[in-house]
Amino acid sequence: MSIKVGVVGAAGFAGIEVVRNLIGHPEFELIAATSNELAGKRIEEVYPNFVGCTDLAFTAHEDAPLDSCDVVFLAVPHTAALAQAPTLMKSGASVVDLSADFRLKDPAVYEQWYQVEHTATDLLAKAAFGLPELFRSDLEALAQRRSQGEPVLVGCAGCYPTATSLAAAPAIRAGLLGDGPVVADAVSGVSGAGKKATERTHYCFADENLEAYGVGTHRHTPEIEQILGIEGRLVFTPHLAPLDRGLLSTVTLPLGDSAITQSQLDELYQSFYANDAFVSVLVGGKQPKTSSVAGTNRAHVAAVYNAHANVIVATGAIDNVGKGAAGQAVQCANIICGLPETTGLVSIAIPA
Amino acid sequence: MSIKVGVVGAAGFAGIEVVRNLIGHPEFELIAATSNELAGKRIEEVYPNFVGCTDLAFTAHEDAPLDSCDVVFLAVPHTAALAQAPTLMKSGASVVDLSADFRLKDPAVYEQWYQVEHTATDLLAKAAFGLPELFRSDLEALAQRRSQGEPVLVGCAGCYPTATSLAAAPAIRAGLLGDGPVVADAVSGVSGAGKKATERTHYCFADENLEAYGVGTHRHTPEIEQILGIEGRLVFTPHLAPLDRGLLSTVTLPLGDSAITQSQLDELYQSFYANDAFVSVLVGGKQPKTSSVAGTNRAHVAAVYNAHANVIVATGAIDNVGKGAAGQAVQCANIICGLPETTGLVSIAIPA
Amino acid sequence: MSIKVGVVGAAGFAGIEVVRNLIGHPEFELIAATSNELAGKRIEEVYPNFVGCTDLAFTAHEDAPLDSCDVVFLAVPHTAALAQAPTLMKSGASVVDLSADFRLKDPAVYEQWYQVEHTATDLLAKAAFGLPELFRSDLEALAQRRSQGEPVLVGCAGCYPTATSLAAAPAIRAGLLGDGPVVADAVSGVSGAGKKATERTHYCFADENLEAYGVGTHRHTPEIEQILGIEGRLVFTPHLAPLDRGLLSTVTLPLGDSAITQSQLDELYQSFYANDAFVSVLVGGKQPKTSSVAGTNRAHVAAVYNAHANVIVATGAIDNVGKGAAGQAVQCANIICGLPETTGLVSIAIPA
């Protein structure tokens, strides 16, 4: 018997990619895709890649059969999830939230960076962080609770935190990090700026351009620090580059006294991700390419020991809308529903 | 029991996309991917999108277990298929050829445009043309013969012929075409120029550039004329644009005396492709977008009646490496093996 | 003594490129750049390519010293020029209009295609069409009148008409055109869609995509027909491709009875443009590339005789915002001011 699912905010880039992942998912049945703005329009009218692939139409939030859903994906702006999650969970649905509302464990940190009150701290306390490779047991615990009839909540990791943390976590969890700032310079494709037409997303301004943005102020900073346990030490600088899908994070980790060789580092990383279907470690000098994972839920990581300055330079490539948002959400949904986490997520990127 | 398949010339853009389509195909088992140049290298070393997806390595042609294959895909330059198909078929394999060697029914036309002798005219006579939506019964006849133990041969349509013919065929087969030249101006992404690194495929020369090429001399001209039955009337001008995957053909068809309305034209096209899973007709003023079909075996077509000059402007969008090559080859293979033609080919393009 | 000039609608893509051409122009002094929306903002704040290049700020239309201008460039939507040109000319300024308001000689044709009344038919009757290579003597006649104190008006050619007409005019004016439709399939970069942020100009929708638009309905149709004298015979289909600047038009001209060889055609074209600094004819099989003219006022054209279908395929490449708009406007302004037409317009495109 299929598991009924709905997507709230289905018309945005993350939401519609959840829809794409759900069409053809062998266990989930998509019964609602909401968009107040586009209510009544067939999905294929708005996104013509779906022509011939689905008859589903967007529905207004209030008209959607969300209370018949077993799982609801929230692909909404922050604060909207704060408002919607409690209602959905009361109706019995588990919630996989792609917004920032249930990521930061400390409401005070949320309130500091997002400048808004956290109005669902009780749910936050019981939510799991949705980055399975680093917090799988928390998600499995939710699966256990859900199997006993309790609606559960996942706050999925953001795109920059996913790539940055997958790149840095093996070294940091192994205790290799010394003193000083951790520098994460990350570059994202334009889809990261969202579907809204703005000067930033205008082709003629984004094309043939590179720029940093949100320098020192990007809200993914505390999220990365929380994941990696490096509070107050992260210098995170996001950049925009002229491509659609793709995110590369380059993390420079100052080493402590521990000596390490490149081959030990390779082994450490390979061992760390040995059981993760979606994360591959590149060794032998190969570097992750975002094109290798575009359109998928995969991540490629590498770590290079740099003796010159006694640091590790770790890199992680993902599709910001895939593993950085929609793919990860479906992966988390798979886990909390007791399914193999790869269910419906096995696509391979275009070769070149 | 799975059907054993091999890919000859698996390292090129068309070959590797056949490989991508075959990994995960539920009925075909890929047992050989040849590349004399890259023999011994694991596929994932050469194309890192396959990291974690396959352990297969390229093999030299002579070392590949091609005689154990039920079906062999030839993704080789023209003339190479002439040399290889007879041997493969003698060993019992059916052949799906992506090259130009078995497309043109008249060897004299082949020899005129390709400036080389056709050395397998007996096979050519028995081959079917691989464009299922327009010649499905020929392919089904091959399925019948193959089911009786006879190795069969498909000469798959080229990329420009596929998009151009899918756009123009419904109008032409309905007898709407009047006198005068048929003009097909088509634009392709750079992958159409192949994997070889040249000035044409150099990023800095292809980026931010549009140009026509092969004006009046492109070898797809006689192929399109054969498909559409418009010998000597086609003006085909291909162009290059700065994208990876995608091909759009715009065909201007002079009308005869028959009167037609836009709604009749829409109905004609919708009816023509009513039973084709991979071809969708856009109506209501919508125009095909190559991004809607990138990475897939789908085609989008539209036809506009232009009273101002009494012509039809028909447009067709495909992924030149997908429906224009590898996807189509797998679709043909499905048919000659008696499988549903959509088997393993149901992916949906990235929304935006 | 410098010639004082102003730009109305300076914040759009065409207007700001006029500004770029005027800064550093040795004879024109830019004293006003209007934008009601951005009034008060320094140009460099809005377009950071001007940082350190000009201190000029946008002014509101009503605050701009337009009545002190010798020449005013109108880079405004159609109908706005209808409203503004009379006032400006009464104040003594000559007007170079980049909009469509003064291009079509027959007001009835204007009203048919633009669905609005032409309210300045007296000015229209005296205006010259701004495409110097094909109508230079008309512009020189304006220069004569202006030198005698009469404000004059130029209606500059549109982007598609410029590329299409430069490609086709030599053959048509030589009487080579036979019967039947003339097909112009043209491809433009996204800057042609303007500065406004829309789904069409969103990076993620334009990137990796090709599509036709305005099929059978584009308003440049009658303009091209007027320039080439082929009323009712043009099939014009514009397309969008993923680049910023660049426009390529491919024109298929059915031949009449006149015999022609490729070398005669090359000579015809070279002779036609022998005295035009901005138009270069490519021969020997070379095809125009938009990247060769990006950022400049140049045009590259070629013509290929196709014996197969007895047609000429003529191609023309321009920068749609350069020779297709702003560069051409400055070239026209140079002419009506009695300056060498190349003044301030000699830049060379980036090599690759």
Place this chain on the structure above:
Amino acid sequence: MSIKVGVVGAAGFAGIEVVRNLIGHPEFELIAATSNELAGKRIEEVYPNFVGCTDLAFTAHEDAPLDSCDVVFLAVPHTAALAQAPTLMKSGASVVDLSADFRLKDPAVYEQWYQVEHTATDLLAKAAFGLPELFRSDLEALAQRRSQGEPVLVGCAGCYPTATSLAAAPAIRAGLLGDGPVVADAVSGVSGAGKKATERTHYCFADENLEAYGVGTHRHTPEIEQILGIEGRLVFTPHLAPLDRGLLSTVTLPLGDSAITQSQLDELYQSFYANDAFVSVLVGGKQPKTSSVAGTNRAHVAAVYNAHANVIVATGAIDNVGKGAAGQAVQCANIICGLPETTGLVSIAIPA
């Protein structure tokens, strides 16, 4: 009287951009552009952006009138400049070298990173480093010597060192740098990989892709360390992104004990570059965009004080082939010839 100049290695991306800068330069007369590979071909045949702009042809090195040149630009691979500079200077020419051969002051460092002997250490000792904004007096000293008849030598800064150093130098020279690694993550367009057609420069591999390369091993590391005086402390990671021209370097500088505010930092940077025509400091939260300087010799920089981790994040945007190579070389040539350094270099980037 014009100054005669030649370009050795004129067919590569840096060389041909020097040629573009020299055509139309009011003081330099280009009399030789060498390319052994393309000798005899007219420049416009190879780079069609020059059609109609120059009649010059490439000449073989040995046939070029280099001994008639006052200044020779060497746009050759490293070691080739070592071989050629001595001969040219003996013939009386001053040399502006774009290669790496005369950048590193300590031959041992050169030999360590380039794995080849430095065979012209006497010239190296007398050469100036070609980054005028940071070492202008050294170049002016060369101008003085040259004016007395002595051939002089400039070793121009590399592309990454230029952007990185312009961004970081004001803070470092002001003594703000504390302990710990300096992290420079820089992203370059594909033109930085050179004209050679390779898999790296293939459109289909570079398009829609981000990747790091040369992690820990890039040869610009010691050059940046030398410029900034931070030997052994730099972690430099270059990246490739899908654009033609453009380079952005993001430098994270750990602060020492000195307190600083954002406004003090802005003032420090503005004051530092107050007299530099080509470097603009962005303040008020604006970040440098490579599109703002593409095709020019300009640089945009900004510095952000990050109290969270007590660092400065400084960013610098240039055109890697412009200010990062050819433009800078012409700027240096201007200075050593006693010309205003902006001569012939005042172009403005395309607005969008």
